[in-house]
Amino acid sequence: MYHAIVRSLVRRTWRRVSAGDFDAAVAMAHPDIRFRFVGDTALGADIRGRESFRKWFSALERHLPGVRLDLVDVVADGWPWNTKVATQLRVTATLADGTSYCNTAIQWLTLRWGRMIEDLVLEDTLALDAALRTKHAIEHR
Secondary structure (H helix, E strand, O other), X not given: OHHHHHHHHHHHHHXXXXXXXXXXXXXXXXXXXXXXXXXXXXXXXXXXXXXXXXXXXXXXXXXXXXXXXXXXXXXXXXXXXXXXXXXXEEEEEEOOOXXXXXXXXEEEEEEEOOEEEXXXXXXXXXXXXXXXXXXXXXXXX
């Protein structure tokens, strides 16, 4: 029963995030969250704190305006004080040159009493880097 509640909470949060309400994820974060977005791109991060987490979402929106993060699947396991959640996300956006960006991200969360204390995101950084380079090239024409 507990894991069904966690999956429902995660689904509800991702619906809001996908609609552009990034504060829904920030609100779920512990004040000292550790967030890591793996990769050597403009979005790569290893940060702590809710405000830094909020700023990362601002950077995401700045680099990929109109980005959508759609939840494909979610699994949860563990106890309320140490819940592990894995999600699969579909990431889509329209790049500045009009082409579509589509990627897959895997997220590994650790929740404590319903708050994210760790968030690790893995995305195909080769595809992401190409998209960010396209944006950069158009801006500097």
